Amino acid sequence: MRNVTTTAAFFETMYRRHVDPWNFEGSSYEQERYVKILESVDGRRYSRAFEPGCSIGVLTRNLAGLCDRLEAREISPTAASNAKERCKDLPQVHLECGSLPEAMPAGEFDLIVFSEIGYYFEEEELRVIVDHLANKLSPGGYFIAVHWLGTSADHLLSGDAVHGVIRECALLSLDDQKRYAHFRLDRMVRR
Numbered sequence: 001m002r003n004v005t006t007t008a009a010f011f012e013t014m015y016r017r018h019v020d021p022w023n024f025e026g027s028s029y030e031q032e033r034y035v036k037i038l039e040s041v042d043g044r045r046y047s048r049a050f051e052p053g054c055s056i057g058v059l060t061r062n063l064a065g066l067c068d069r070l071e072a073r074e075i076s077p078t079a080a081s082n083a084k085e086r087c088k089d090l091p092q093v094h095l096e097c098g099s100l101p102e103a104m105p106a107g108e109f110d111l112i113v114f115s116e117i118g119y120y121f122e123e124e125e126l127r128v129i130v131d132h133l134a135n136k137l138s139p140g141g142y143f144i145a146v147h148w149l150g151t152s153a154d155h156l157l158s159g160d161a162v163h164g165v166i167r168e169c170a171l172l173s174l175d176d177q178k179r180y181a182h183f184r185l186d187r188m189v190r191r
Ligand SMILES: C[S@@+](CC[C@H](N)C(=O)[O-])C[C@H]1O[C@@H](n2cnc3c(N)ncnc32)[C@H](O)[C@@H]1O
Pocket: 006, 011, 022, 024, 052, 053, 054, 055, 056, 058, 059, 073, 074, 075, 076, 079, 098, 099, 100, 101, 115, 116, 117, 120
């Protein structure tokens, strides 16, 4: 059985109480994170990207300009519906309500943005998900991992533990690493 803080019901209750529970639209922490993510992926054009756990679509909108097609999945129906509304003018965004690991879009990607979602899985499940995602990357494709370094009773793993698992994936090699005051970012490349 999944830990209660990682279930669809848990996230759905959160999004019904508050449209933007992490203040993705307004917080300086989130804005700084988005700037650093975009710095890390900019300079390339992506034919097919994937953002699992897209929440209300704020990062999704930021990424969309770099992508010919951007798949996004979100476990909470309310958040997914808000994300669809936010991205409705962006035909390259294909967003559905669905939960990892089951709701993996078919096909290959050249960019996966794994942002603040890894700590909602047990270590072994995360390992399987990262392997599966890495297998879906084309050679040279980017796997961008970004996680907060604080502690939360809702998380099953710390941000550092999540990045530890990702770095152990045999299909990925470390291309760039950044550690900021409150979060870290690893850019991994598909071998
Ligand atoms: C902290 S938010 C991160 C949002 C966005 N990726 C960003 O960095 O701005 C994590 C999101 O992942 C979603 N989520 C958690 N577990 C999930 C799963 N197994 N499958 C899909 N989405 C999930 C949550 O509902 C939440 O909206």
